[in-house]
Amino acid sequence: MKLNESDIQGQLDRRKPGQSKLTTPRKEQDLVKILSGTEANLTLGTPICLVVQNQDFKPADYANMLDIPRPSHADYTYQKKYGIRSSSGGGRSSARETIGRVAAGAVAEKWLYEKYGIEIIAYVSGIGQIQIPTETEALLKQSMLKRSDVDQNLVRCPDEKTAELMVHEIEAALNDQDSVGGIITCVCRNIPAGIGEPVFDKLEAMLAHAMLSIPATKGFEIGSGFDGTKVKGSQHNDxxxxxxxxSDKKLGTKTNNSGGIQGGISNGEPVIFRVAFKPPATIGKTQETCTFDGEECLLNAKGRHDPCVVPRAVPIVEAMAALVLVDQILIQQSRVNS
Amino acid sequence: MKLNESDIQGQLDRRKPGQSKLTTPRKEQDLVKILSGTEANLTLGTPICLVVQNQDFKPADYANMLDIPRPSHADYTYQKKYGIRSSSGGGRSSARETIGRVAAGAVAEKWLYEKYGIEIIAYVSGIGQIQIPTETEALLKQSMLKRSDVDQNLVRCPDEKTAELMVHEIEAALNDQDSVGGIITCVCRNIPAGIGEPVFDKLEAMLAHAMLSIPATKGFEIGSGFDGTKVKGSQHNDxxxxxxxxSDKKLGTKTNNSGGIQGGISNGEPVIFRVAFKPPATIGKTQETCTFDGEECLLNAKGRHDPCVVPRAVPIVEAMAALVLVDQILIQQSRVNS
Amino acid sequence: MKLNESDIQGQLDRRKPGQSKLTTPRKEQDLVKILSGTEANLTLGTPICLVVQNQDFKPADYANMLDIPRPSHADYTYQKKYGIRSSSGGGRSSARETIGRVAAGAVAEKWLYEKYGIEIIAYVSGIGQIQIPTETEALLKQSMLKRSDVDQNLVRCPDEKTAELMVHEIEAALNDQDSVGGIITCVCRNIPAGIGEPVFDKLEAMLAHAMLSIPATKGFEIGSGFDGTKVKGSQHNDxxxxxxxxSDKKLGTKTNNSGGIQGGISNGEPVIFRVAFKPPATIGKTQETCTFDGEECLLNAKGRHDPCVVPRAVPIVEAMAALVLVDQILIQQSRVNS
Amino acid sequence: MKLNESDIQGQLDRRKPGQSKLTTPRKEQDLVKILSGTEANLTLGTPICLVVQNQDFKPADYANMLDIPRPSHADYTYQKKYGIRSSSGGGRSSARETIGRVAAGAVAEKWLYEKYGIEIIAYVSGIGQIQIPTETEALLKQSMLKRSDVDQNLVRCPDEKTAELMVHEIEAALNDQDSVGGIITCVCRNIPAGIGEPVFDKLEAMLAHAMLSIPATKGFEIGSGFDGTKVKGSQHNDxxxxxxxxSDKKLGTKTNNSGGIQGGISNGEPVIFRVAFKPPATIGKTQETCTFDGEECLLNAKGRHDPCVVPRAVPIVEAMAALVLVDQILIQQSRVNS
Structure with missing residues (x-):
C-alpha cells in the first residue's frame, strides 16, 4: 500500500490541542514521522513505526498537586496499582497517549477505504444538555455525511443550529472555570457482511472494548442502544x-435498529454506535477533596486543559473504530480465502 | 479451593428456561457435572472441565424457517460469514451457549468471594417502558443488596412496586405474541483498588467487551453513563x-459517578454498570420480511422463546462480570507480588 | 469441509496404547465422537468439539507412590507449582492428554491436504543407540515416503534393516525392566512459500514450541540442525x-540445509525437522530416590507403561506439525487476500 | 525498580559489531536511551520505551544484489510472503533487530536477579568442528561460572584451550572468505521450582520458541538433549x-539430565539448554545461484558481515532466556499469591 506521513497527519491535526478558543491552549505541532515499515512510500508488510515528539511540556504546572490526588483522575488509582506514580501531567494516564491511536487508525482507515470503500464518519451529537433533535439525527445517519461536513464548525456537529448551542454550552463552562461532557455518534459505511466473531468477540463487543478504552468515556450503544429496550420486538426487528x-446479490434491512450487526456479525448495513464522554475532571473551580493522607483540603488546579474534549475526540473514535474493523476483517479474510 | 457441582448449580438454576409463566416453556434440567480439574472436591490448579447436557430439543420446530432468515437473528449473517449455517435453533448463535458462561462464572465468583469478599449483585432495573425510579435506584446501589432480595419476584427487580408493573409489561407482550427488552444494573462490592490495566484494557473496557458479548445486548454504561454527559465537571467529579x-488506610469518594473506576483502574468503591437488552427477536406475530433469495414473504415463527430474556440474563451478567474480575485480579496479583 | 469421525479415528488408532508387544498393555479403544461444529458431515465454521472417553483406568496401581515423587516425572514439580497434585496416573501431566492433540491434528491435516496438498510424514529415525544410516536417511527425506511405508513395522522406521535392530533394542529394554528413547524425523511436503512470521513467530520457532510441548521431548532440529554448526557457510548455503x-513460476534450492525455511518463512522446499525423545521415566527397575519429606527410599513402580514411546509418538508429532501449519497458513491467508 | 541506561548498555556492548578482529567491521555505538516508563531512575510500572539509533549504514553495499536472492537469506521468502522486500540490508530480517531483544532482556535480567537471585550465563561451547570436551563441559555446568569468566577471550568460551582453537577456526574461515557456525550453552541458576505451564507452554517449549526465533538458529536441546535419546531410562532418570x-525445605536431584525441568515445570535445579547456530549465509566466496527470474548467475557479496556470529549471540541467548523466565514467573506469581 502507498503510505506517507501526509496520509496520517490530517487526523492528527483534527485531534491536536490548540485548534480553537474552545480547547486547551497547550500547543503541540504533533508532526508524525514514519520510522520504519515503508520504503519509497510503499509499505513493506513489516511493522510500521510512527513517532510524534512532544514539544510543549511544563511540569511546573503540576507541582502543587503532588500531595493531592486530583478528583476523578487516575492519581489515586495509579498509586494503589503501582505503588508509585508519575509526578507530572498524568504520565501514562494522560489523554496524550491517544495520539498513537489516531496515527495508527489513520493507516488502518486508508487500507479499509482502498480495499473495501469503507468510510468511518464520527460527529458530535450531544454537548452537555444540548442534543441534535432525534428526527434530525435519524436523517444524518442515513445521509452520505462527510468529514468536511462535520468539520464546518468548531464543535464538529453537522447540524448547524445545534452546533451553535453547543458552542455556547462550552463557552459557558469555560467562563465558569468548569467543564462539560458530550456524546459522539459514529457511522461506518460499506462494511461487508460477515465481519465479527460469533461468541466472545462479537463486532459490537470489540467496538465497545475499544471505545471504553478511550479516556473519559462512560458508555457505549450499538444501534438502538438503551432506547431499544423500551420498544416491542415487533417494532425493533429489522x-x-x-x-x-x-454486481452483488444481497439482502438489506428496512430499518437498522441492529446498528448493522446481528449475532455479533456485520450484515452489510451501516454500523452505527454512540459513545458517552464525561466532563473533563480538571477544572479551574476550587474543589473540596482530601490529600493522599486523608486530610481534607481545597484543590485549585492549574494545568492547561480543555473545558470539553468531545470535538477533539471525534478522530479518536474514528481511529479506534478503524483499528477494530481492520483486525476483524483480517480475521475474516483468513477464513474466506480458505 | 473446595469445589463441587453444588457451587455451580445455583446460578444455572437461575438462568435455566421454564422457571415461570414469564419464560419459554422449553424444559431443561441443566445439571452440571465436573469432568476434570478437581479431586476429592478440591481444585488441582489444572483446567476444570464442566459439562451440561442438552435434553429437550425439537429441531422440527425450526423446519419452516430454512428458507427465510429470521429478522434481527443471526441466520443471514452466519450464512454470509461461513457460507453455511446450522439448520436448527440458531446453532452457535443460540443463547443456549450462555450456559457455559454461567457455569464458569460461578467458579470465578466463588474464588472472588473467598479471597477478597467480592460480591456481585445484578438486578433488573428496567423492562420496556417501566424503570425503577431514579431516587429508589440511587438507594439500591448504596444498599447491601443480596441475591435473595433480587429473587423475591419473577422479574428479579428488588423494588416490589416496579416489579409488579414489569410483570404486567411482560404479560402484555406475551398476550400480544410480542416481546419486550430491558436493562440490568450490576453492583460489584469489595473490589480492591488497583484492578484494571491503564490503556487498552481498562476495567470498564473489559466489562463493556464482556457485556456486549452477551446475546441481545445493545448498550453498556459505567457509573454515570450517558446521563453523566449532561452535567458539569464540578458536579460530576467524585x-x-x-x-x-x-485495618486499612485508604481513601474513598463522596459520590460515585466514576462507577468505581478511575483511569481504567478500580478505586475501591463499588463498580456499578448497566447493560441494555433489546426485545427478543423471535415473536409469534406475523412479520413482513423476505427469503434468502430476496422474495417478499410473511414469517410466522413457532419455536419456544421468551417474551423477555432480561430476568434470566441476571446470572449471565453476574457471570461475565466475575470472569472479567478474576482475569484482571490475577494480572494484578502477578504485579503486587513482585 | 466434509468431516466425520472416520477422518480422525485413523490417527488415534496409530497413537493408542496396546498396539503391539512393544507398548503398554493398557487397553483403550480411544473412539472419537464429534459433539458439535458439524451438521450432516459438513463443518459449520464454528468450533468443533471432539470427545474421547477413558475406559481402562486402575488408580490402585499408583497407590504406593503417593509419598514418593517419581524420578524425572512431574509429581514434585506439580506439587511445588500448585501446592497439590492429582493422586493417580499423573493427572494433567499424563501423556494421555496428547489424544486431544492427535484428534485436533487430524482435522487440521485434512484441511491442509485438501486445500494445499500438504503431506506430513513422520517416522522413527533413532531408537537408543540405533540410527538410520546417514545416507539412507538423506534418500528417505527426498523420497515420496507415505504413512503406509512408515507403518510396515512395529517401530515405524521405514528402513527395514534398521527397524529390526530397533525392535531388538526395545525388547532388550523391556526384558531389563528398563526403557529407551529415540528420535523422530518429520517431513512436510508441498507447503507454499511465504508461511511463517519474520521475527518472534518464525515457522521453525513455532514448530520448536509445539514439539517441545510434547511430553518427554528433549530437543528439536530444523534442517541441518546441530550438525549444521560444523560445516562452512559455503557448504551450508542452499x-x-x-x-x-x-503452472507456477518459482525458485527452489539445490540442497535443503535450511529445512525449507529461510528468515523464518517457508521457501517451498520440504520442511524437515527432528525431535528427540528421552527414555520413559517409569521403569520396573528399583530406583534409589527419596520421599517428598527427603527420606531416602527405594521405589518399585508398578503402573503399565511403555518401554519406548517413540513409535506411538509419530502421530503426535504429525498432529502438532499440522496444528502449527494451519495456524500459520491462516495468518498468511489474511494477508494474501488483502 | 531502579533502572537507568547503564543497566542496559553493558549487554548491548557485548552484542555490538566491531568488538574484535573476528567480527564485522561495521561500526555502531549502539547507545540506548530510555524514552518513557521511568522517572528519577525508578520504573513507574507502565511500559518502558528504549531507543537505539542506527548510525553506520551503507545501502550502496547491497546495490548489486537487487536481482539476486542471497542464498540461505530471506530475500526470496520475503518476496514470496509480502510481494515486496526492503532493498537493502535485509530490512526486517536483518539480525540488527536483535538489539531490541538484548535491551529488553537486560531489564528482565535485572528484575530476575533482584527478586530471585536468578543468574543467566551463556557461553560458546562449539565453533565449527571445535567443541569443549564433554568432561570439561560437565564441570562448567556445575561451576559458579560468571560472565566475566566467559568474556576472558574473544570467542566467549570459558575453556581457554578450546577458545584458542576456536579463534583459529574463525580466522581460517575469515581468510577463506567463508563463515562458520557454532553452539551456545546457557545455564540459568536459582530459578524457583514451579515455573512453566503444564501442557502447551511448558518451560522448555517457551525457551525453544524463543531460541529458534533468533536469526541463524537451527536447533535447541534441553538437558540431555539428543544424546539423552541414546541412554536407558535407569541411567537418564534424575x-x-x-x-x-x-531456610528452605526442598528436594534436589542427584543428576540433571532433565535440564532443570520436569513435566514442563522447573524443579529448582539449574535450567540448562543448548542452541545451534548455522554458519552465516553471507560469505565473500563466489556462489553459483540464480536470479529471481531463474537465470543462473554468480553472486559476489560485498556488505560487511561476521565470519561467525556465535560470540556476539551470547547476550542474545541470555536476553531471550530472561524474557521467557520473566513472563513465566509473572504468570506463576499470579497463582502463588492466590
Whole structure:
C-alpha cells in the first residue's frame, strides 16, 4: 500500500490541542514521522513505526498537586496499582497517549477505504444538555455525511443550529472555570457482511472494548442502544428486503435498529454506535477533596486543559473504530480465502 | 479451593428456561457435572472441565424457517460469514451457549468471594417502558443488596412496586405474541483498588467487551453513563475523603459517578454498570420480511422463546462480570507480588 | 469441509496404547465422537468439539507412590507449582492428554491436504543407540515416503534393516525392566512459500514450541540442525535454482540445509525437522530416590507403561506439525487476500 | 525498580559489531536511551520505551544484489510472503533487530536477579568442528561460572584451550572468505521450582520458541538433549535427594539430565539448554545461484558481515532466556499469591 506521513497527519491535526478558543491552549505541532515499515512510500508488510515528539511540556504546572490526588483522575488509582506514580501531567494516564491511536487508525482507515470503500464518519451529537433533535439525527445517519461536513464548525456537529448551542454550552463552562461532557455518534459505511466473531468477540463487543478504552468515556450503544429496550420486538426487528445490485446479490434491512450487526456479525448495513464522554475532571473551580493522607483540603488546579474534549475526540473514535474493523476483517479474510 | 457441582448449580438454576409463566416453556434440567480439574472436591490448579447436557430439543420446530432468515437473528449473517449455517435453533448463535458462561462464572465468583469478599449483585432495573425510579435506584446501589432480595419476584427487580408493573409489561407482550427488552444494573462490592490495566484494557473496557458479548445486548454504561454527559465537571467529579478503617488506610469518594473506576483502574468503591437488552427477536406475530433469495414473504415463527430474556440474563451478567474480575485480579496479583 | 469421525479415528488408532508387544498393555479403544461444529458431515465454521472417553483406568496401581515423587516425572514439580497434585496416573501431566492433540491434528491435516496438498510424514529415525544410516536417511527425506511405508513395522522406521535392530533394542529394554528413547524425523511436503512470521513467530520457532510441548521431548532440529554448526557457510548455503513448472513460476534450492525455511518463512522446499525423545521415566527397575519429606527410599513402580514411546509418538508429532501449519497458513491467508 | 541506561548498555556492548578482529567491521555505538516508563531512575510500572539509533549504514553495499536472492537469506521468502522486500540490508530480517531483544532482556535480567537471585550465563561451547570436551563441559555446568569468566577471550568460551582453537577456526574461515557456525550453552541458576505451564507452554517449549526465533538458529536441546535419546531410562532418570537448607525445605536431584525441568515445570535445579547456530549465509566466496527470474548467475557479496556470529549471540541467548523466565514467573506469581 502507498503510505506517507501526509496520509496520517490530517487526523492528527483534527485531534491536536490548540485548534480553537474552545480547547486547551497547550500547543503541540504533533508532526508524525514514519520510522520504519515503508520504503519509497510503499509499505513493506513489516511493522510500521510512527513517532510524534512532544514539544510543549511544563511540569511546573503540576507541582502543587503532588500531595493531592486530583478528583476523578487516575492519581489515586495509579498509586494503589503501582505503588508509585508519575509526578507530572498524568504520565501514562494522560489523554496524550491517544495520539498513537489516531496515527495508527489513520493507516488502518486508508487500507479499509482502498480495499473495501469503507468510510468511518464520527460527529458530535450531544454537548452537555444540548442534543441534535432525534428526527434530525435519524436523517444524518442515513445521509452520505462527510468529514468536511462535520468539520464546518468548531464543535464538529453537522447540524448547524445545534452546533451553535453547543458552542455556547462550552463557552459557558469555560467562563465558569468548569467543564462539560458530550456524546459522539459514529457511522461506518460499506462494511461487508460477515465481519465479527460469533461468541466472545462479537463486532459490537470489540467496538465497545475499544471505545471504553478511550479516556473519559462512560458508555457505549450499538444501534438502538438503551432506547431499544423500551420498544416491542415487533417494532425493533429489522425486516429483510432485497438490496441486490447488478454486481452483488444481497439482502438489506428496512430499518437498522441492529446498528448493522446481528449475532455479533456485520450484515452489510451501516454500523452505527454512540459513545458517552464525561466532563473533563480538571477544572479551574476550587474543589473540596482530601490529600493522599486523608486530610481534607481545597484543590485549585492549574494545568492547561480543555473545558470539553468531545470535538477533539471525534478522530479518536474514528481511529479506534478503524483499528477494530481492520483486525476483524483480517480475521475474516483468513477464513474466506480458505 | 473446595469445589463441587453444588457451587455451580445455583446460578444455572437461575438462568435455566421454564422457571415461570414469564419464560419459554422449553424444559431443561441443566445439571452440571465436573469432568476434570478437581479431586476429592478440591481444585488441582489444572483446567476444570464442566459439562451440561442438552435434553429437550425439537429441531422440527425450526423446519419452516430454512428458507427465510429470521429478522434481527443471526441466520443471514452466519450464512454470509461461513457460507453455511446450522439448520436448527440458531446453532452457535443460540443463547443456549450462555450456559457455559454461567457455569464458569460461578467458579470465578466463588474464588472472588473467598479471597477478597467480592460480591456481585445484578438486578433488573428496567423492562420496556417501566424503570425503577431514579431516587429508589440511587438507594439500591448504596444498599447491601443480596441475591435473595433480587429473587423475591419473577422479574428479579428488588423494588416490589416496579416489579409488579414489569410483570404486567411482560404479560402484555406475551398476550400480544410480542416481546419486550430491558436493562440490568450490576453492583460489584469489595473490589480492591488497583484492578484494571491503564490503556487498552481498562476495567470498564473489559466489562463493556464482556457485556456486549452477551446475546441481545445493545448498550453498556459505567457509573454515570450517558446521563453523566449532561452535567458539569464540578458536579460530576467524585471528591476524595478518608475511608481509613482500623485495618486499612485508604481513601474513598463522596459520590460515585466514576462507577468505581478511575483511569481504567478500580478505586475501591463499588463498580456499578448497566447493560441494555433489546426485545427478543423471535415473536409469534406475523412479520413482513423476505427469503434468502430476496422474495417478499410473511414469517410466522413457532419455536419456544421468551417474551423477555432480561430476568434470566441476571446470572449471565453476574457471570461475565466475575470472569472479567478474576482475569484482571490475577494480572494484578502477578504485579503486587513482585 | 466434509468431516466425520472416520477422518480422525485413523490417527488415534496409530497413537493408542496396546498396539503391539512393544507398548503398554493398557487397553483403550480411544473412539472419537464429534459433539458439535458439524451438521450432516459438513463443518459449520464454528468450533468443533471432539470427545474421547477413558475406559481402562486402575488408580490402585499408583497407590504406593503417593509419598514418593517419581524420578524425572512431574509429581514434585506439580506439587511445588500448585501446592497439590492429582493422586493417580499423573493427572494433567499424563501423556494421555496428547489424544486431544492427535484428534485436533487430524482435522487440521485434512484441511491442509485438501486445500494445499500438504503431506506430513513422520517416522522413527533413532531408537537408543540405533540410527538410520546417514545416507539412507538423506534418500528417505527426498523420497515420496507415505504413512503406509512408515507403518510396515512395529517401530515405524521405514528402513527395514534398521527397524529390526530397533525392535531388538526395545525388547532388550523391556526384558531389563528398563526403557529407551529415540528420535523422530518429520517431513512436510508441498507447503507454499511465504508461511511463517519474520521475527518472534518464525515457522521453525513455532514448530520448536509445539514439539517441545510434547511430553518427554528433549530437543528439536530444523534442517541441518546441530550438525549444521560444523560445516562452512559455503557448504551450508542452499543455492537457488529455477523450479518453474508450467503452472507456477518459482525458485527452489539445490540442497535443503535450511529445512525449507529461510528468515523464518517457508521457501517451498520440504520442511524437515527432528525431535528427540528421552527414555520413559517409569521403569520396573528399583530406583534409589527419596520421599517428598527427603527420606531416602527405594521405589518399585508398578503402573503399565511403555518401554519406548517413540513409535506411538509419530502421530503426535504429525498432529502438532499440522496444528502449527494451519495456524500459520491462516495468518498468511489474511494477508494474501488483502 | 531502579533502572537507568547503564543497566542496559553493558549487554548491548557485548552484542555490538566491531568488538574484535573476528567480527564485522561495521561500526555502531549502539547507545540506548530510555524514552518513557521511568522517572528519577525508578520504573513507574507502565511500559518502558528504549531507543537505539542506527548510525553506520551503507545501502550502496547491497546495490548489486537487487536481482539476486542471497542464498540461505530471506530475500526470496520475503518476496514470496509480502510481494515486496526492503532493498537493502535485509530490512526486517536483518539480525540488527536483535538489539531490541538484548535491551529488553537486560531489564528482565535485572528484575530476575533482584527478586530471585536468578543468574543467566551463556557461553560458546562449539565453533565449527571445535567443541569443549564433554568432561570439561560437565564441570562448567556445575561451576559458579560468571560472565566475566566467559568474556576472558574473544570467542566467549570459558575453556581457554578450546577458545584458542576456536579463534583459529574463525580466522581460517575469515581468510577463506567463508563463515562458520557454532553452539551456545546457557545455564540459568536459582530459578524457583514451579515455573512453566503444564501442557502447551511448558518451560522448555517457551525457551525453544524463543531460541529458534533468533536469526541463524537451527536447533535447541534441553538437558540431555539428543544424546539423552541414546541412554536407558535407569541411567537418564534424575533421582531425588534432600537439598533442604536452614531456610528452605526442598528436594534436589542427584543428576540433571532433565535440564532443570520436569513435566514442563522447573524443579529448582539449574535450567540448562543448548542452541545451534548455522554458519552465516553471507560469505565473500563466489556462489553459483540464480536470479529471481531463474537465470543462473554468480553472486559476489560485498556488505560487511561476521565470519561467525556465535560470540556476539551470547547476550542474545541470555536476553531471550530472561524474557521467557520473566513472563513465566509473572504468570506463576499470579497463582502463588492466590
Amino acid at each position: 425486516m429483510f428486503t432485497s438490496k441486490t445490485s447488478s | 471528591m476524595f475523603t478518608s475511608k481509613t478503617s482500623s | 543455492m537457488f535454482t529455477s523450479k518453474t513448472s508450467s | 533421582m531425588f535427594t534432600s537439598k533442604t537448607s536452614s
